[in-house]
Amino acid sequence: MVDENPLLSPSPLPYRLPDYARIRPEHYLPAFEAAFARHRDEIEAIATAADPPTFENTVLPLEESGRMLEDVAHAFYTVSSADATAAIQHIDEQLAPLMAAHDDAVRLDARLYARVKDLYDRLDELDLDDEQRYLIARHHREMAHAGAALDQAEKEHLSELNRRLSVLTTTFEKNLLADTNELAVVFDDVAELDGLTEGEISAAAEAAKQRGLDSAYVITLPLFTGHPSLSSLTDRNSRERIMHASRARGSRGGTHDNRPVLREIVRLRAERAALLGYPSHAAYITADQTAGTPEAVERMLRRLAGPASRNAAAEYEALQKIASTSHDAETVAAHDWALYTEKVRAERYALDRAALRPWFEAERVLIDGVFRAAGDLYGLSFRERTDLVAYHPDARVFEVFDDDHSPVGLYVLDLYTRDTKRGGAWMNPIVSQSTLRGTAPVVVNNLNVAKPPTGTPTLLTLDEVTTLFHEFGHALHGLLARVTYPHFAGTNVFRDFVEFPSQVNEMWIFWPEVLASYARHIDTDEPLPADVVEQLHASEAFNQGFATSEYLAAAWLDQAWHRLSVDEASADIDVAEFEAAALADIGLNHPAVPPRYSSTFFAHVFSGGYSAGYYSYIWSEVLDADTVEWFRENGGLTRANGDRFRARLLGVGGSKDPLEAYRDFRGRDAQIDPLLERRGLTA
Known part of the structure; x- marks a missing residue:
């Protein structure tokens, strides 16, 4: 019965948090079908209105439409990313083409587009405020960019491309999750894990136990190419096994081979771009970003690639010198880089980053670090709501309050890795803020930290601390944006702007008051020693040649694939050869510095x-x-x-041009010099 489906009525929980305790997998598809139908009816009413278009009879109801669909979609896609059981994956595969078809039915509706275009063409004649004007402009731009101005035959072809692409991207993610789980590295002898901490070894044993492997140890793979354990493992064969497994994902042939999938994705994206009037997918994407063109992106990447590559080469020579002295490796390979980097770091700065974990206990990092900084900057406070059930037992719910004790929203933290969670770290909304709809934000952060045995504290690496602060920066964007229209909610900004607030939030990791609050030894409560903090600051630009190079290499691979024309993308492309040629073209083909992500993962x-x-x-x-x-x-x-940053950047969400918002905050356009200095690229 429809009334038995908890997704088909507003959630009774605070902040409209989905009632996950009652939601079962079989509820999702019927809820989507009902939400699709309701949204179609809402769009039909707008598109067929007899009165001439106005903001009140066209744009306002457009913003109010699709609320049920948004609720269902946010509830489902939160789960499909973080707890993709076999049942959820099956639903995702069925849903992908349905969602693509529905999105196209709305975005490509010629009648709706005509009404929006009429308003856009008369924009200067209308008595509207700045946010309303920008809302019309964005709806017009996004519908045109999606293909609303195409003729009917072209729209049908476009919709077929979009449907097929939705299936392929879902397949890519499913293949990657399965292959990542299959390639997790099993060690039978604890001696092979020499160099790992007792807590890391316990986590590996727990991971093996969860897979039914007694007296074994499992090292699971993160999304990126490298692995945190590579900086500590003394056994070179163990390091090589982990790196080989990581780089093999999606390229081994068989059921989970992503090479044919990505080739078809590239070809169809190029075909879609051509249909929409662009020479490549990259041109299509950047046209509606702050970058504007792929040429602008290329200029920046090439400007940075040369200095980064030279710095990486110099770093390699230092690693090779210490490796030769230790007689461990004749030639430093990719799986050796992290270990020897730590040896060089210790030699130059008397700093062992792996030994810092006892100072980074996860609960203290969260409460006394992440939350503390948000309190000092924005006056926020947090109270855990153990009475509220999220989508998985590991996901914790916190209520967020402003400095006047008024409620802001909910923050959900899902810290630990599991086989049903996709790799990486991310933020997504579960409920978006909008004064029009009367909704407050509910946002979730996902990380992939190894879960220790019950009763054992979770000790983070410095990289994991950075990731938590980074993702919480996205969460702040979602929590603190205050907009009228849901189209502008939270992180609904240009893709090449969305990482900005999250990157800024990383600065508080080493801010003295914050660091002294959270970086305290798990056993002694002693603060991180002052000389260690000094060395951390001194080493901030250390290994930036590698870090910048591996990132730029991945960014360039993305551009290389998506700058292909239809004819180029239709050729029989060997993925490995294509990658090698692209990396050689930009000078980022050092064998010991692989891209942060290769194409198949x-x-x-x-x-x-x-x-x-x-x-x-x-x-x-x-x-x-x-x-x-x-x-x-x-x-x-x-x-x-904090109040200035909140009011002029975080608070506006997507309701104004992002670069205009930045100028409003900073008083001028951004300058590149601080970035070059930070990454050691000024020489």
């Missing part, structure tokens, strides 16, 4: 939302580095600074 661009947009991280980092400089010049961690 590059989920950001072949199953996520970053196709032709992975450059966004470095593009946003220009704004980030410039903003960090502003905070330091103006007193750092103060409410005045």
Whole structure:
């Protein structure tokens, strides 16, 4: 019965948090079908209105439409990313073409587009405020960009391309998850894990136990090419096994081979771009971003690639020197880089990053670090709601309050890795804020930290601390945006701007008051020693040649695939040869510095939302580095600074042009010099 489906009526829980305790997999597809039908009826009423278009009879009801569908979709896609059981994966595969077809039915509706275009053409004649004007402009731009101006035959072809692409991107993610689980590396002898901490070994034993492997140890694979354990494992064969498994994902042949999948994705994206009037998918994507063109992206990537490659080569020579002295490796390979980097770091800075984990206990990092910084900056406070059930037992729910004790929304943290969770780390909304709809935000952060045995504290690496602060920056964007219209809610900004607030939030990791609050030894409660903090600061630019090179290599692979024309993308492309040629072209083909993601496990661009947009991280980092400089010049961690950043950037969501919002905050355009200095690229 329809009334038995908890997704078909507003959630009774606070902030409309989905009632996951009652939702079962069999509820999702019927709920989507009902939501699709309701949304079609809502669009039909707008498109067939007899009165001439106005903001009130066209754009306002357009913003109010699709609420049920948004609720169902947010509830489902939160689960399909973080707890993709076999049942959920099956639903996802069925749903992908249905969702693509529905989206096209709305975005390509000629009658609806005609009404929006009429308003856009008369924009200067209408008595509207700035947000309303920008809303009309964005609806017009997005519908035109999606193909609403095509003729009917072209629209039908476009819809077929979109349906097929939705299936392929879902297949890519399913293959990657399965292959990542299959390639998790099993060790039978604990001696092979020499160099790992007791907690890391316990986590590996627990991972093996969950797979039914007694007296074994399992090292699971993160989304990126490298692995945190590579910096500690002394057994070179163990390091090589992990790196080989990581780089093999999606390219071994058989059921989970992503090579034919990604080739078809590239070809269909190129075909779609041509249909829409663009020479490539990259041109299509960047046309509606702050970058504007793939040529602008290329100029930045090439400007950075040369210095980054030279720095990486110099770093390699230092690694090779210490490796030769130790007689462990004649030639430093990719699986050796992290270990020897830590040896060089220890030699130069008397710093062992792996030994820092006892100072980074996860609960303290969260409460006394992440939440503390948000309180000092924005006046926020957090209270755990153990009475609220999220989609998985590991996901914790916190209620967020403003400095006047008024409620802000809910924050959900899902920290631990599991076989049903996709790799990487991310933020997504479960409920979006909108004063029009009367909704407050509910946002979730997902990480993939190894879960220790019950009763054992979770100790984070410094990289995991950075990831938590970064993802919480996205959460703040979702929590603090205050917009009227749901189209502009939270992180609904240009893709090459969305990483900016999250990158800025990383600056508080080493801010003295924050660091002293959370970085305290798990056993002694002693703060991180001052000399260690000093060395961490001194080593901030250390290994940036590698870090910048591996990132730029992945960004360039994304561009290389998506700058292909239809004819080029239709050729019989060997994936490995294509990658090698692309990396050689930009000078980022050092054998010991592989791309952060290779094509067959590059989920950001072949199953996520970053196709032709992975450059966004470095593009946003220009704004980030410039903003960090502003905070330091103006007193750092103060409410005045936080309130300015909140009001002029976080708070506006997507309701104004992002670069205009940045100029409003900074008083000028961003400058690239702070980024070059941060990454050691000034020489």
